Amino acid sequence: MARENTLDNIFTDYDESIFSDGSIDPMGLRIIWTSIGSKIFHNKLNTISTDIKLYTLNLFHHYLLQKCASEEEDGVNKLIRKKPYFNKSDLFEGMVIFLENLLINATYNLGDSSLVVPGKNKLSNLKNNESKRNTIEKISVNRDKGILVRQYLLGIHGRHKGPFLQMGVFKQNEEDIYNNPEVWKEASEIFKSSPWKEAEIVLTELIKNKLLNFTIKANAFIEYKVEDVLTKSIEEKYVALLKKDIYVDEAIRSFWLNRLGLKEDTAGILYKAYLKQKVKGLNFQKIIVSAYSESNDPYLGAINAIEPLLTLIDKCINRILSSATSKIDDDLKEFIDHWLKNNEVDPGKITAYLSVDYINQEAINRLQKLLDIYINASQSDKSAENFIINLIKYHEDIMKTRGNLNWVSIGADNKIFVHRSIYISDPHLTYLKSMTWVNSYYLPTVDSLHKGLTNEAA
Template identity: 25%
Template sequence: MTASRILQDILTEFDERISSELNLDPLGLQVIWSAYGQKIFRNRISSISNDVRNYTLNLFNHAVTKALVEDDGAMLGKGLLKNKAYAGRGKDSTAFKQACLIYLENLFAYAIVDAQAMQGVETSGVLGISKARRRWEESAGNPRLLFSHEAQAHVLVRQNSLGVSGRYKTPLVEMKFFDSSYDYALPESRPQWQKAQALLFSASESLVELQKSVNAHMTELLADTRREPERSFAEVPAALKQAFVNAFRSPAVVGEYARDFWLAITELDQGAPGALYKVLKDEWLPGGQVQKLPTAEVFALAVKRQPLAAADREKLEHVCMLEPFLGELELLLGVMLSTKSQSLDEVLINWKALGRDGHTLPDSAARIEANAAMRAQVAGTAAERLDELLALARGTDVRQHMEQLLKYHDKVMEARGQSPWLRLLGGRQLKIDVRTRPLPEKDDRPVGAWVHQYYVPQFRHLLSGLRGLA
């Protein structure tokens, strides 16, 4: 096995910070604000896991896989029994479970492509839909479905990490449905699966019908004697394909039957996220319209919600303390990036023209500096970077702030193996090596304005699905 294949098999977690941090986050602030955001949402919501249909599809696919693992009647054919990737563990191996998940994801995507002209079927948000359409067209509407965990079975590139099971893995791990190795038999997993069976799978007629059809199809597929069983899409029973469409035709359809389950199991309607949930629900207007509030206002209203435990209120207050400081740091760098070449004196003039001065950073940092409990909420890189940023904000000398911010930026970029975006020549002249950023108008950027969203848009998107057809 090649080194790249070994890494591909091991690195199956999707890290949402990689591309965004490298290209859009020159100060490495995402690791800070996301840490405080996840203190609120506990990894239930992220930039890549916020769609109720994908959430439910992933849980369903795992439920099918779990049933196959536990069903002694679902026998592996000769070819699968000899698969070295199963390492003698057969159906309990990670490779087998990945093969099940990939096969089911692809079957769903092709079923949606097949039914996309039907009224009420929404293809937007289906992971891999573009690649599935391409395969559909190339195969004249009869693509191949291969049962394997390896790349040749994937519709998406690196589907183990970029598909539904990869992007929505962390939330289900955090909710104890399984661990990172897909072990369904953990003691803490049993009550979660019992809730899922009682509140979701048994309550939804469409999922009950789909479960029966899928289990029968997968049991028959696994008995195939080939090392990598396969079926053409045309060979899949029509009733099964239609059942997939019926159960997952749109986020609204899924939200209609899954709302109560997901709110209960995620606890996103309780505590700190629950306070945000109530504010976002108030955005819903008659006629299906939504009046979206700025994120700063959403948090301000959530903090005032009653009743709210002190620990939950603090999580919201920490974000309200943090964001004005991060926003001002990002603005200062933006001013420094506004011209290909400028002196520190020119940066200072533009900084003051925006209504800022030497007290802006120290004042926005003061509440954080005074709150040791807030800083103790995060660890690792997030804590290190926040401490460094607080240190550079001490004192009222803007030129010193700029020089320290440059050193901090250099350190962040060096850790990524990249060159800094700007350099200080001769101790006074800035040279920009990337595209310049336009300066905002003073009225468009009041002191303390929020830049980062702390997963509120993603939470809003999830709730729009959970709202169902109402």
């Protein structure tokens, strides 16, 4: 039976849940801090898309497709409305995967380990595997045939489709996804100079002559042997696009700062604070605290109120997950007691931000439960034991809703069973005792993107 795609399957918001929270987030805290961060950055940033080079390469690929589609409308219409391309999104998604695979092969062929794109290492492994080499001899206009197993999610386009949608680069209409003339006019200005212009010429010729001028037979996907499409010229032009210094360009910088919203509202306040603080040494917690003290911005107020509780919860569960834990002993109680008596948690301040204006409803529900656990333990005669028992039970409930195995569980006699333990060294224990915040609310992404736009050392 034919698989029918809709735009919602393809050009949708980036879903960070494809990296299972069950493997990294035993207390379900991620949804809380990302909920606040998403409100601030309007879903334009995530923890995966951090390289301005890949942002720009993705824009370039879609600029080429938009340009070719508008100039070769008949060629597009000839290929769609039938197997295997039921609509334009099927075709464009396949074409961008095709271009990514071309780029990966070009980068691999150069043999320069300093040039990195998603999929290059995987291609190298496949080429070194005799039984798998035949799987990479061809590249297809097929969203399911990337070099990466889930390239439509984890490749260059996949990592950026959510931010691109939120920035308005993509439209949600599956038949008119490139209908934002302002974006493509600005993109044409960015890509009119070297080395973009030279790459545009050879890749536009490939798209028009090889992809849009293809006669589909027996409902098969457009497909070519790599050697038949990856010319020396294309290889050289692609590799030229991987040089970091070409991204230190005012047009590129202005395009992304405007589209990413780093010049206005709360995101703009944070970006200014980041630029001011980074010369003194990068400390994301200090940046957020400083930005709030200077602006009194309500979203930053939410972080300053909520993050101390998230940090307490995170560090306490990590201490419980120690490979040495088997019961509620004196060392564990001492650690928990220290946190319950020495913290910056203010229940009243947190309650003021339990609103969908700041975090989503599921985050509100989780935060309220965690706050209740903290308050109840603080008022208990046996505060540490109360807190440990209820924290583990909360974890068990979270993992049950996910359908994941518990990292830790507690028996009727309060014996603790750690199923996924952590070795805690002395330096790590010192960190767990400190009130240093755990979450940084997409500021590492801001830092990485800024460095890419200025060619600063990482």
